[in-house]
Amino acid sequence: MRILSKQALVAGCLGLAMAAGAVHAAEDRSDWPRSITVGTASQGGVYYVYGAGWANLVGEALGISAGAEVTGGPVQNATLVQMGEHAFGMVTTGPLVAALQGKSELAPGMAHDDVRAVFPMYQTTLQIIALKSSGINSVEDLAGKTIGVGPAGGTADMYHPQLLEKLGINVRTRNGGAADQAGQLQDGLIDAFAFAAGMPISAFSQLEAQADVNIFSYEPHHFEKISESFPELSQATIPTTVYSSMSEDRSAISLWNLAITHKDMPESLVYGVTKTVMENNDRMMQIHSASSETIPENYKYNTIVPWHAGAARWFEENGYEIPENMKD
Structure with missing residues (x-):
């Protein structure tokens, strides 16, 4: 009769445990999608x-x-x-x-x-970018302008038009992908690009590397006028360290x-x-x-x-x- 050593017994037990674990894992994944x-x-x-x-x-x-x-x-x-x-x-x-x-x-x-x-x-921050040559550097400056608001059905498309209307600022809006609308801004096809995303927005970073821009958002006095109608929004800040073109922090609003x-x-x-x-x-x-x-x-x-x-x-x-x- 062969007598197994202690090491062999331990190894055998471990092997069985691992095999059992493998079977259990396979069972756990039996209902997983491919x-x-x-x-x-x-x-x-x-x-x-x-x-x-x-x-x-x-x-x-x-x-x-x-x-x-x-x-x-x-x-x-x-x-x-x-x-x-x-x-x-x-x-x-x-x-x-x-x-x-x-x-x-x-x-x-x-x-x-x-x-x-x-x-x-993470928090999505509502951010707006415009070419510095346009003179647009605040929400009020958007009055009468054509602005991109990202893809139809996106967060930017849902919020920016409603917020601007609530603030009494009339704009014309266009939909499109983030990269496309950054290009449209640079080509002068739109006056500003209002988006919503975590910081930094890559399309904004790429644009500021190629042109002089202003990046801004909604100020505290705007938030006071819209917060009751949009309780899911909260005040936020775009730190100056986020974008190289910013010389100071800018107030903003965000949601999770x-x-x-x-x-x-x-x-x-x-x-x-x-x-x-x-x-x-x-x-x-x-x-x-x-x-x-x-x-x-x-x-x-x-x-x-x-x-x-x-x-x-x-x-x-x-x-x-x-x-x-x-x-x-």
Whole structure:
């Protein structure tokens, strides 16, 4: 009779444990999709850079095919996730509130009851850029001008026209991708480009490297006039360090962004996505500096949509209490 050594017994036990773990992992993934798509926005904006980055990070960490897709932005992303067309999406709180109320601009009347939160992203800041030669350096200077407001259905398209109307500033608006509208501004086809994204907006950075520009946003006296009608907005600042063309901080307004998914997405997959992004902020910072706000502590800013069960499990395992009414 052969007697196994202690080392052999330990090795055998470890091998069995690893095999069992492998089987368990396979079982956990049996309901996973073969690949996942993350809805972002137009190229040239932070959403696309950020979304493509975390999709690649998750794909690498979880061993699943993952990629970003160009979309019209948050309004469309909410609907694509609700309909199951995209596994994940990125939204700002304003369009998400409208979608949950059945008031989506792209799908009016459609309930978005199946949308769930995955992780907090960063604040979207409403920012405006104009060529210095135009003399446009404030919101009031936009009166009577033609301004780009990003893709139809995007956050910028949703907010800037409404805010300017509320302030009594009449403008003509045009839609287009961030990179395209930056080019239109440089070519004199539009007078200003009003966008909404994390800081810095890559299209703004590229434009200021090629031309003399003014970058500005809404001032505190503007916020006082619009805050009651738009409670999801908050006051913010564009630090002088964000853009090389700025000589001083500029006041602004902003709203939060969330990664979302469908409530029926496998819990183990969403847990893995949340874990990967929340535990690798150093990698996220390599993707975009807006990721400085992509940290677990900022989960508290989601007071709008319940957390997916997989996301809630990760947060609670790591000491972050999820209110009962915010659980799936």
